[in-house]
Amino acid sequence: MAGICNLCGLPDELCICQEIAKEQQKAIISVVRRRYGKMVTIVEGINDVAIDINKLAKILKSSCAAGGTVKDRTIELQGEHKKRAAKVLEQNGYQVEVR
Numbered sequence: 001m002a003g004i005c006n007l008c009g010l011p012d013e014l015c016i017c018q019e020i021a022k023e024q025q026k027a028i029i030s031v032v033r034r035r036y037g038k039m040v041t042i043v044e045g046i047n048d049v050a051i052d053i054n055k056l057a058k059i060l061k062s063s064c065a066a067g068g069t070v071k072d073r074t075i076e077l078q079g080e081h082k083k084r085a086a087k088v089l090e091q092n093g094y095q096v097e098v099r
């Protein structure tokens with residue numbers, strides 16, 4: 001069954017809320033070193049509720065071939081995937097800032 005968007009009330013295939021939201025979002029990508037020297041790529045700044053953060057995380061995880069988690073609205077990817085994540089986000093219509 002096709003979903004109806006909570007924001008505009010249109011069926012999902014007609015809804016452009018996510019597209020509009022994306023243009024106003026800036027994904028901020030950074031890499032941090034966690035304990036035991038593990039690198040983690042952090043994607044934050046995607047705060048609009050219109051954007052399905054879990055779906056985005058899934059796209060990033062498969063594109064980077066990495067495991068990852070979503071905490072609040074921050075995506076964490078295992079490993080250093082700054083360049084790849086930036087490219088994927090850009091291709092998906094987001095503004096990107098790499099730190």
Ligand SMILES: [Zn+2]
Binds near residue numbers: 018
């Ligand atoms: Zn909508």
